[in-house]
Amino acid sequence: MDCHETTDLLQAYGDGELDPVRSAALERHLLGCTECTARRDELTALSARVRSEVPYHRAPQAVRARALSALDAVVSAETRTVRPRERWGWLSGGALAGCAATVLAWFVGTTVLDWQAEHDLVTEAVTNHTRATLAGGSIISIATRSPPWSIATGCTTSTCSSGHSLQSLRLLRRQVSRRSAASTWSTIAGPGWNGGPCRMLTPRC
Amino acid sequence: MKQAHVDRTRFEQVVLPQLDAAYNLARWLTHSGNDAEDVVQDACERALRYFGAFHGSDAKAWFLTIVRHACYDWIKRNRPAEIAPGDNAEAIENAPDPAGVTPEQAAMRNATGSALTEALAALPPGYREVLILRELEDLSYKEIARVADIPIGTVMSRLARARGLLQRSPLLQAVRERNAGRG
Numbered sequence: 001m002d003c004h005e006t007t008d009l010l011q012a013y014g015d016g017e018l019d020p021v022r023s024a025a026l027e028r029h030l031l032g033c034t035e036c037t038a039r040r041d042e043l044t045a046l047s048a049r050v051r052s053e054v055p056y057h058r059a060p061q062a063v064r065a066r067a068l069s070a071l072d073a074v075v076s077a078e079t080r081t082v083r084p085r086e087r088w089g090w091l092s093g094g095a096l097a098g099c100a101a102t103v104l105a106w107f108v109g110t111t112v113l114d115w116q117a118e119h120d121l122v123t124e125a126v127t128n129h130t131r132a133t134l135a136g137g138s139i140i141s142i143a144t145r146s147p148p149w150s151i152a153t154g155c156t157t158s159t160c161s162s163g164h165s166l167q168s169l170r171l172l173r174r175q176v177s178r179r180s181a182a183s184t185w186s187t188i189a190g191p192g193w194n195g196g197p198c199r200m201l202t203p204r205c
Numbered sequence: 206m207k208q209a210h211v212d213r214t215r216f217e218q219v220v221l222p223q224l225d226a227a228y229n230l231a232r233w234l235t236h237s238g239n240d241a242e243d244v245v246q247d248a249c250e251r252a253l254r255y256f257g258a259f260h261g262s263d264a265k266a267w268f269l270t271i272v273r274h275a276c277y278d279w280i281k282r283n284r285p286a287e288i289a290p291g292d293n294a295e296a297i298e299n300a301p302d303p304a305g306v307t308p309e310q311a312a313m314r315n316a317t318g319s320a321l322t323e324a325l326a327a328l329p330p331g332y333r334e335v336l337i338l339r340e341l342e343d344l345s346y347k348e349i350a351r352v353a354d355i356p357i358g359t360v361m362s363r364l365a366r367a368r369g370l371l372q373r374s375p376l377l378q379a380v381r382e383r384n385a386g387r388g
Contacts, residue, residue, distance in 0.1 A: 011365050015339065017346050046368055050340040053321045059228035063242050067224060067249040074253045075213050 001029040006036045014043045211256050219259065220252050223268040226342050230269060233337045234276040234330055240283070248275040266348040273334065273352055280330075287330065324374035332367035339364060 001022075006029050012018045013026050030037050227248060231241035248271045252259075259267055280287050325333060331353075338344045338352060350357045371377070 011368070012346075012361065015346070015364075042372070043368065046372060047340060049321055050325065050336070050371075053319050054325055054341065055319075055322065056225075056341050057229045057232040057238070057241070059224040059245065060238075060242070063224055063228050063245050064221070066242070066246045067221065070246065070249045070253060071211070071213060071216055074211050078211065 001025045003029075003033060003036055006030070006033070007039065010036070010040050010043060014040065014047060211253055216253070216256055219256075219264040220249065220268055223265050226265060226269060227272040229341060230272055230334070230337060231276050233326070233333060233341075234273070235279065236326060240279065244275045244279050245272065247279065248272040251275060263348065263351075265342070266344065266351045269338070269342070269344075269352045270354070277330075320374075320376045321371070324371050324376040327374070327376065328367055328370055332363055332370060335360060335363045336367045336371070 006026055009018055009022060009026055013023060018026065030040060224245065227245045228241055231244040231248070232238060235241050235244060248268070251271050251274070252268060255271070261267060325336065328336070334353060335349055338349045344352065346357050346360045349360045353360065355363070
């Protein structure tokens with residue numbers, strides 16, 4: 001490290017901003033260079049003088065008081081503006097909860113009613129089927145409800161004991177509700193139904 | 206402008222401990238105690254506005270940046286002649302030493318009587334501020350760069366220039382000559 005390089009780095013060295021590697025190199029140079037050492041001493045002395053002689057102006061109490069009052073003003077203004085918003089927040093939250101409760105109640109209610117209706121339909125179908133079975137086996141038309149719930153069903157006395165399973169009848173209802181009345185025949189008389197113990201709406205019934 | 210939510214306790218912990226540094230910088234830049242009080246008040250109000258955006262740990266550099274901006278805004282409004290046009294790095298480097306001495310400066314001279322203090326007060330603001338931040342606030346180059354909004358290389362060159370100006374200051378020279386005459 002030469003004098004030119006050292007001059008550039010002396011300030012950073014004095015300010016403690018030089019990395020350890022270059023600090024060590026600079027110190028080695030200073031050991032053998034009186035000019036650079038004198039420059040280093042000048043900088044150190046100036047820094048020490050500024051730190052000891054130049055007054056440090058501490059904040060008067062008034063500055064602290066004014067800062068605190070500015071803080072108070074902002075915090076109280078926030079309290080005034082935030083509180084109503086929080087109140088509205090509670091209100092809107094309550095409204096939201098009310099809506100959710102209404103939707104839930106409607107959903108549960110319709111599900112229960114739907115289940116009830118289905119249950120009634122199936123019960124009616126089973127009753128009619130049983131009646132048909134007891135009556136002797138010809139095609140019995142059961143009009144349970146007005147369309148699309150009109151279900152024509154029946155069975156042969158030879159193959160069916162009274163009481164189709166509820167599952168079968170539910171399936172029947174779903175098929176009827178999904179398809180048109182015209183296709184009901186083929187659906188019901190399809191292989192799945194023919195293969196079971198109950199044959200519904202078949203000509204031989 | 207929407208007011209950011211201010212956590213009172215956090216603000217007290219972050220900003221209030223920096224009031225001495227804030228006032229010292231404002232006092233050295235405005236040369237006046239009363240003006241420094243107004244500037245610090247303005248800086249506190251700005252800090253309250255921007256406090257929501259402060260997430261770092263270097264509270265001193267953050268607040269001093271605000272104080273410095275408040276200082277220069279105040280000087281622009283009240284003593285525009287002290288600020289070099291443009292307020293950029295080049296303008297500060299080329300700024301002449303203020304020839305006239307304000308009443309505040311004169312009052313400070315009488316109060317302290319230190320030639321070094323006078324010489325420092327007479328430095329152009331761009332040099333004065335880096336020296337104050339380095340020697341009186343003990344900020345690192347990186348922190349000074351942040352506060353003064355200049356690159357670290359510029360911090361180093363301004364510090365070197367400020368120290369050179371101080372050492373060659375006519376005020377200090379006069380004291381040296383007087384002392385030499387007495388000797």
